[in-house]
Amino acid sequence: MIRIVENSIPGQGPTNPSPGLEVKQIFAQNGVLQTSMNLEHRPQQENMAQRVSESLHLDSSLLFEAGTGVGKSLAYLVPGLIFAQNAKRPFIVSTHTISLQEQILKKDLPLCRLLFDQVEHLRKYRDFQATLLAGKGNYLCTSRLTEALKHQAQTELFEDRERKELHRIATWSQEQGCDGMRQGLSPRPDFEVWDRVSADSSLCSRKRCSPQSCFYQKARDRLATADVIVVNHSLLFALLGAGMGPETETKGILFAEDFLVLDEAHQVPKVASDYFGSAIGSYGVALTLRRLWDSRKKKGLLVKWGSLTDKSLVEEALEATDALFYHVRENLLGDHDARRVLNAHALPSDFEMPLKRLTDRLRELSLHLDNEAASIEVKDQTEKLESMVTVFRAFQEMDDPENVFWVERYGKRGAHVQLRITPLDPAPMLKTALFDRGVSAVLTSATLTQEGTMDRFSGLVGAEGIDSEVEKSPFDYEKNVQVFVARDSPDPREVDRMPYLDHLSELVFRCAEAQKGGTLALFTNFADLKYVDQTIGSRWKKLDRELYVHGANLPRHLLSKRFKENGKGLLLGAESFWMGIDVPGDALSQVIITRLPFQNPNHPVVEAKSEKTRSEGGNPFSTLTLPEALSRFKQGLGRLIRNKSDRGLLTILDSRVLRKSYGKRFLSELPKKDYHSFSLSTLRDEFLARGGFEP
Ligand code: SF4
Structure with a gap:
């Protein structure tokens, strides 16, 4: 009631x-x-x-x-x-x-x-x-911008490229209607230049600045x-x-x-886990130190405000943290993208003294600098470094059994590495x-x-x-959805994956080709996605239809936009494409689930959670792995029907749905009970003849 x-x-x-x-x-x-x-x-x-x-x-x-x-x-x-x-x-x-x-x-x-x-x-x-x-860092700080423009001629602070970027930001900030938010500047500002003029600084003081000229204060108001x-x-x-x-x-x-x-x-459990934990990366540490003194480019705050000794302290700290991250990359990660660290004191212990010497000296320097803006900038960098040291120490001590300690590669092609501390249960x-x-x-x-x-x-x-x-959804799934399940796909976990990948490529091509509208093929990893792209890419283009490939050259939002506008394309998507893409109408008339979305059991956080479940007498597969995969599976299926008049096909190419006992759990999450099974050899009669709606 x-x-x-x-x-x-x-x-x-x-x-x-x-x-x-x-x-x-x-x-x-x-x-x-x-x-x-x-x-x-x-x-x-x-x-x-x-x-x-x-x-x-x-x-x-x-x-x-x-x-x-x-x-x-x-x-x-x-x-x-x-x-x-x-x-x-x-x-x-x-x-x-x-x-x-x-x-x-x-x-x-x-x-x-x-x-x-x-x-x-x-x-x-x-x-x-x-x-x-x-976040505060998204707003332009007009006070820092003024300071930066004042000192732009100093080559020790800005390179030519950065100076140009500074002027672009300054011009944009004067435009009518500009709200000072980074997202409003197109193309997006250079990260390092923005870092120097954003409001994310302890320099910020309402007393010293006029609220009329401060974007951040206006936003707060x-x-x-x-x-x-x-x-x-x-x-x-x-x-x-x-x-x-x-x-x-x-x-x-x-x-x-x-x-x-x-x-x-x-998404709350995942996001909360990430943000209730801590992370510290090689890029961020080097950026903070180089902001003080970059020996290669001969620039940084200490050129003007520090001594030779101060610069040496920065160099020593950089050397120590470089050595620490080198150790993470070579010894803790090795060939892995992410790895759990089980023992305390896994980091070299000699990183701490150089950082401590530097932060002690910077604190002293910030107290004695005559120039207030410089003093606050130095203090700001010091606080950043001190909070980094706190994370390093926590990682080194590992004294909280409710956290998972792990390391991973990040950034383009895994160029950087970071330490992560994630709560086991948020x-x-x-x-x-x-x-x-x-x-x-x-x-x-x-x-x-x-x-x-x-x-x-x-x-x-x-x-x-x-x-x-x-x-429940008011949409008529019985009438508007057809479900197809491939019954003879090789097991994706076989050691020799080639038969599986070739079979998968052929099925993706033929199922997508059969639809007059667009198809979204969802992958659980980029390696399989790339293989399918390389195998069917040129054949698909010969059909005079567009292929959109996640991770190739377009950002995600542009891929979705172009796929939507095209109306009959094939989009190969991984990770975030399982959720959040909203393409109503015939432009997305088929969702292909290439593989059941089980998490990688070797991911450090998954591994630690499984271990905990096992130690409590539970079964990690039934209590963690399967429910997580079912949730993602449902998200993927949900991409198909976005409004009342939408129609389309859900095509599942992972035959484990029919072969394994847990397959029933996936079938029970389908929006309708009936499905047709088909195989590659009988595709013509069992899929092509039955599947599809006239656009
Ligand atoms: S109040 Fe803070 S963010 Fe605003 S202009 Fe001043 S220093 Fe910058």
Whole structure:
């Protein structure tokens, strides 16, 4: 039964209904959405909006799975905006992907404004303030820019290329409407130059700068008065992980008295793990040190403000950290991309003294420099170095058994290496940060349940005992989807992988060729993806159809855009393409799952979690590996049907779905029960003759 929360507001009469009733009036059959906005009535959306509204009024949390097409963003934005304005409390909306963040800011919130404008008694909600919360480093600091421009002629600080970049940033900052956010400058600014002029510095002081000329202060002011604040999961958990948020005794998650909706919540456990842990990389350490003194280019802060001895201290620190990362690369990683480190004191011990000598000296220098800006810049770099030393030490000591200590390559072609400390189980931290704060946290996504229950997800995010609800997709999958499963594919785990890869390439080609619209083929690793690309690429292009290859030369968002515009292409995608790509219509009329998306069991974090499960008497495959793969599988399938009129094929090329006992679990996650099996040799009769819808 749906309860309507009748929180009456003093002075409201019958023509001025309570907020819970307002939400009902908007989403109900013949409600405002339908009559004034010409949007269809969706009972699932109506229920979700009511449940969200109820949770907000009770300051209670909620897990809500809303299948594709429920219209979940309006179902939380509308009650959230009404509640925020009546209660005068900030409403935080967090998403995982930039595309959803943009959709909320550019499409959904303006739609809410329009909706509130339609009815007289809702008009009071129309003028809500919305803003984006971005990390400080995303904003241009006009004070640092002025300093940099003043010293640009000094060759010890800037090279020609960097000087040009500085001028480009300065010109852009003067443009009308410029909000000083890095994302607004196209092409994106050079990382190193931006690092010197961004607001992410202890130089920042409101007292010294005029709020009118400071982009960051303006953004903070907008934040202070905003009714709704949009953020991404990474920043949210970075802030929560760094202990931001109201005092323990004040209720609220990120701000006092706020309330939070996390969309794309299936990503929360992974993002929280990453941001509740620590990482320190070779690139970042070298950049910080070279910012002080770059002996090769003869530039850096210490050219002007330091002595010869100071520069030598930087060189010694760089030598020590270079040696440390060399040890990580050669001895800890070897041929691996990522590897767990099991023993304490795995790093060479002599890195610490040179860093300590340097930071001690820099502290002293920053206290005695006459030039305030230089003093604060030196202090800023010192603090960065000190926080790096803290991570090095924690890695060296390994005294927290609840963390996994590991090393990995990162950056282009794995050019850099980093140390990672990741919590084994972020659930207790999530519980403290989200559910024990006395306010409402609503977590929603199209894929939270498995086998019809929310138990697994609740456990992952520390939400045991929190209310949960599911609204299935209103789309007609029975009618609009056909499922095909290949029954004779070689096992992808065979030692000799060539038969598997050749078979896979042929199947991908022929299944995609058979569709007049576009096909998205999802891979679990880049090696298989590249093999298929090399094997079928030229044949595919002879069909006069485009091939889009993840990781080749276009960034992800451009690949998706071109694939969408083309309408009949083949997109080979890995990793992030399993989620977050939204291509309605015939441009994506088939999703091919090339292989069941099991995680690499040798990944350090997976390995450590499996070990823990085993030590507690559990079975890592059934409790960790399989549920994780099922969740990703569902995400992949969800790429196909994006709206009511979408139709298409789900084609699964991994025959383990039919051969292995766990295959049934995957089949049970399909949006419909019936499927056709086919083989390469009978493709013509069993796939080509049956599959496909006329575009
Ligand atoms: S207040 Fe901080 S970010 Fe703003 S201009 Fe001044 S130093 Fe830069």
